[in-house]
Amino acid sequence: MKIKKSWVKNSLGYDNDLFIYQDKNMFNYSVDTILLANLATLSKKTKDVLEIGVNNAALSIFLSQRSDLLHIDAIEIQKEACDLANFNINMNHLEKRINVINDDFNEWWKKHTKNVGKKYDLIVCNPPFYRKETKIKKNISDAMLKATHEITLNLEDIIKGSSKIIEQKGFLALIIPPERLVDCFVLLKKYSFEPKRVIMIHPRQYQKAILTFVEARFQTGWGVHFEPNIYLHPNDPSKHEYLEEVVKLYQPQKLK
Template identity: 55%
Template structure:
């Protein structure tokens, strides 16, 4: 059996947060950080669910924005769940973050059955790709396949299940490749979510957008606000560094 290569990485710039990551599995990247600072956290945001927490990087980053919020961090893969527990403890977030091992398709049904309190917000950096894309290249790595492709969970299941366990006017937020924008908006409206805030993320100016941040609200009025575009890198392609504006987003934004 191949030995796992687990390394400790910083989570953002100058944030005092660190994450153990298994280099053979899904690792956090800029989309995790941008989603963590994009979501709305206000005085009414008390309970958050993260669907597919993996190593808990996103939940830990969000928790540092407001010490009063509580997060249920759900993960279907046991190896990732074990890393999540390790990371939550390492960052002293045990009081704020509750890691849960389970399948979201069962989780929301059980949550409903027990009539548990609904969430103020749900956040997800979901499996992006449909199962007919890039499968041959990744079939040797089951953990990565589940994290990146709609094998165990798809976008419609996430949105439908979320509609059952979120409060009225609650926030459901995603980061997605730009190719999934129309799919996401169509499914959100199908299940009574209204896309309220959208932000495009570009690698550089004069290039096509790479991914999109979408925040919707459940049973809310229509109308969408488009946030200022994010351009990740300097225009000079020979310089592989982030713009200062991007670096400023790499630290948890306080409420």
């Protein structure tokens, strides 16, 4: 496949051999992608994983490096994103471990269930952050719009569909804005998920959280744990480097 002019090659994380091409007109990976990949719970029993909304495959590629046991299905509605994802997967020699599915998740999970498809041990998703009615910025591409706003997929769609294709006590890991936390909890409970881990992510100690990691389990006992906050940068506003604990998370945390 020919490299497009809008594609830019970037390293994926720090101090490793992972690289991806990103399209300047589409959603590009950021710290939320890395945190979701590294904070999601893995064990030696975790084998079948689903990523909802693969985009350029940054999350699936990074996650795959945490354990050689993982086989990842990655579903994406946008054909151009799937082409880019497959290019990146092949470039990193992961085509035997990551399978891209070009389909609408809302339709796919129904077909998957009807055909008695496999159940997933872990489902990860960096969902569209903004509600459909949120004011849309000018000059935003259609691809970016679908990746960031609830145009083709919303939070309830993700949680409802996940409940149909996940193993009992399987994990659902999400990164959402703090403003959506209550919505998330309500929807998780509605579809038999129990929120288990919550981590607030702040730019600096004195600034409000900008992201929230939420991990839930399907059909399991109650009890949520708010783990220590993650602070991305030093308190000095003139310093923009990541703190040491965040730098460590930019390397795949291997399953031991």
